[in-house]
Amino acid sequence: MKLEIDHKCVEYKEGTRFETIAADFQHNYPDRIALVIYNGKIRELFKKANRDGTLSFLTLSSAAGHMAYHRTACMMMLKAVRDVACSETVDVKVEFTVGYGFYCTFRNTDRTPEASFLEKIEKRMEELRDQKIPIRKRDTPMEEALQIFEKQGMLDKVQLFRYRASSSVNVYNLDGFYDYYYGYMLPDTSYVTKFHLQRQHDGFLLVLPPQEKPDVLVKTSSREKVFNQMILSTHWGRMMQVQNVADLNDCVVSGKVNQLILVQEALFERRIGEIAKHIYDRPHVKMVMIAGPSSSGKTSFANRLCIQLRTFGRTPHLISLDNYYKNREDTPKNPDGSYNFETIDAIDVEYFNESMKTLLAGGTVEIPRFNFVKGEREKFGEKLKIGESDILV
Template identity: 40%
Template sequence: MVKIQFNDGRSIEVQKGTTFATLAKTYQLESSTPIVAARVGNVLRELYIKIEEDLQDVSFVNLSQKDGMRIYQRTATFLLIAATQKCFPHVTVLVNHHITGGYFCEFDQMADCTPTNLARIEACMREMVAKALPITKTTVPIDEALKLFNTLEMPDKEALFKYRRTSTINVYHLDGVDNYFYGYMMPSVEQVTCFKLQPYAHGFILLFPDEANPTELAKFVPQPKLSAVFRESEKWARILDVDIVASLNKVITQGRLPDLIRVSEALHEKKIAGIADQIAKQSNVRLVMIAGPSSSGKTTFAQRLCIQLRVNGLNLHVISIDDYFVNRDQTPLDEDGKYDFEALEAIDIQLFNEHMSKLIKGETVEIPTFNFKTGQREYKGHKLALGEEDVLVIEGIHGLNERLSYAIPRENKFKIYVSCLTQLNVDYHNRIPTTDTRLIRRMIRDNQYRGMSAEQTLAQWSSVRRGENRNIFPFQEEADVMFNTVLIYELAVLKQKAEPLLFGIDRKSPYYSEAKRLLKFLEYFLTADTEDIPRTSIIREFIGGSCFH
C-alpha cells in the first residue's frame, strides 16, 4: 500500500501500482467537469501513470484550470485526426490557429472539406467516444520515431525530430492511429464529449468547451477580419516556406536567416506603409486609434506608423489615454478590492470626449498629464490645436470601444487592432498559441526594463488575460484595419533570452509547471543571432536595441 496526501488535507491508502486515472474516478463526482490530469506539488502528471510511492500535495486538474483545458483540447484534436484518418485515409488535417472558441482547421485538399464529410467525421468521433477508446503512450528511441513517421508519411514530424536534442520521443496511440503531440493527453476519449465541427471559410472549426463555462460548448461567433489576417499570415508563411518550426530551423542551419529577417521586416514595413496610405486618403480622419493586447508591439507600431503618415504629408500629435485617468480616489475597484486601472471607468471619458471634440473643431485645448506617483491629473501648459493636415494618434487598450470616443463621429476615426498572431506551428498538428508568444515577449521585456523575474510576470499573466478578454477582444472586429506584429523568426531569437529566466523558477513555485511547459516548447527551436535585426524592428521593443526607446 502507498499513502496519498491531498492538498485539501485528506489522505488515503491505495494499492501500489494504482493509476491516477483509477484514483480520479473516485473524485470525479466532486468535479463539475472531467478530471484530465493530476498534480503532485507543482508538477503535472498524466492519469495513466502508476503510483509507486507515497505522495504528498496531490490534487486533480479539470477543465476549470488552464492546464486542464489544454489537455482536453489536445485530446479532442487527436480524436479529430484519428477519426479523419479512419473515414478518409487520404486526407491530412492541418490544425492552424485558435479562433472563435476552437481551432481553425483545414484539409490538405480543400475540396475534401464539405459539410457531408465533416458530419461523417464528427459521427465517427462520437462513436469512438461512446466506445471509451483508450489513449496509450510509448517512449521510443528517436531513430525509431523517425522511421515510424517516415512510414506514416508525416514529413513534418520527421523534420521536427531532426533538430531535437533528446534521445527519445513519446508517441501516442488511439485505435490504431499513431501521432506525436507537444504536451499531455487524457487516458481515453471517454470524457471528450463537448465538441463540434463547425464549417467555416475554406475549412472548419473544432469547437471546444467554453473556457469561462466549461460545462457548455463555446459559442461560435464569426470573426471575418481576424480570420482574414490569419489567412494572410499563413499564406505568407507558406510562400516563404517557413510554416513549421523545422523549416525555420533549416533556414538557421543553412545560414539563410539574415535573408528571412530582411524579407519579414520588409513585409512589416510594406503593411504599415499601406495602412498609412489608407488613412491619408481619407481626409475626414482626425483620430487614429490603436489598441491591442499586452506585448503586441503597439508602441513600436505606433512610432513606425507615425513616420509613414509624415511621409504622406500629415502632422502627428500623440495622445496617451493614460493622461485621462480619473484621480486615484475615483478609480474603480476590481473583485479583489484592488484598483482596476484597465476598466473603462478608470478613464474620464467625458473630459476625453470634450477635448477631442474641441480639437476636431479647431479649438485650443490644454492636454492633461497624469501623475502616477500622486494619482492626480495635472495641467502643465501643454496646449494643442489641430491644423488642416494634423491627425491625433491615440494608443490605449480601449481604443476600439466606441464608448471611449462616443462624441466623435465614426467617420472622423480610424481604428487599428494590433496583435501578435502566430503564423508558425510546431508541426501540422501542434499549433503555437498566440498567447505563448506574447507571454514570452512580456517576460523578457519585464525583466529587461522593469527588473521583474519570470515568476512575477507569470503571476500577473492571468490578470492581464482577464483584462484583455473583457476590454480588448470583444471589440477587435470594430477595427478598420488589423496588423499582425509577429515575426516568423522571432521565437528563435526570444529563446536565448527566455530560457535563463524560466530556468530561474524554482520547483517549489506554483508557476513551475508553466515554466516547464514553456521550456519544453522552446526546445523545438534552434537559437538565432540578433545582429541582423534592424533597430526599427518590433521585436527590438522586447529584446532591446530599439531606436524608438
C-alpha cells in the same frame, strides 16, 4: 500510501492511477476532472501515484484542463480523418485558433472539403468518443519516433525532430494513431464530449466548447477581419517558405535568417502603408484607435503608422492611454493588495473622453504626462489643437 486531498488524509495502494482517485472525488466538482497536481506538479490521469504527498484536481474548466481538451480533440479529429479517408498519409494541418476552435486545411489539395465528408469525420469522432479509447504516452527512442511519423506522412515532425538533441521523445498513441503534443492530454476519448466540424474558407473549423462551459458548444462569431489577417499571415509563411518551427530552424542553419527578417519587415511595412492609405482615403476620419494586450507592440505600431500617415500629408498626433492613468491613490487593487493596472477602471475614462471630444470639436486641450515613479499625472503646458490635416492616433 497517504495522500492529502481536499484537506483530508486518504490512503491508497501505491501505484494507483490518478484517474481512479479522481473518480472517488468527482462528485465534489461540477466539471469533469481532467488533470491532477501531485506534489506541486501537473500530472495526466493515466499516470500513477507512487508515494505519499499532496493531491489536488484540475477540471476541464481550468486553463490546463481546457488546453488538454483541445489537444485531445485535435488528435481524435486527425485519427477520424485517416479512418474515414482509409489512408495513413492524408495530410490535415491545424492552422490557427478561431473563436472557440481551430481552422484546419487539407494539404496538397486546393479543394474545399465537402460537407458530406466533414459529416463522416464528425460521426467517426463520435464513435471514438463513445468507445472510450485510452490515450497513452510512451517515451519512444528518437529513431523509432521518426520512423512512425514518416510512415504516417508527418514529414514536418520528422523535419522538426532531426534538430532535437535528446535520444527519445514522448509519443501519444490513440488506437494505432501516433502523434506528438507539447502539453498534457486527457486519458481517453470519452472526455471530449462536445465538438462540431463546419466548412470555412478553403478548409474547416473544429468547433469546441469555451473554457467556462466545457460541456456546451457556443456559436462562434465569424470574426471575419481577424480570420482574414490570419489567412494573410499563413500566406506570408508559405511565400517565405517558413510554415513551421522546422522550416525556421532550416532558415537559421542555412544562414538565411537575416534575409527572412528583412523580408518580413518589408511585408509588415507595406501592410502599414496600406492601412495608412485606407485612412487617407477617408478624409473625415480624425481618430485612429489601436487596441491590444500589454506588450503587444501597440506603441511601436502607432509610431510606424504615424510615419506612414505623414507620407500622405497627414499630421498625426500620438495619444497614449498610459498618460491617462488615475493617480496611484485612486487606482483599483487586486485581492492581494497589488495595484491592478489592467482594468479599464485604472484609466480616467471620463477625463480622456472629455479631452478627445474637445479636440474633435476644434478646441484646445492640455496633454498630460503620467509620472510612473510618483504615480500621478503631471501637466507641462503641452497644448494641442488639431487642424484640417491632423489626425489623432
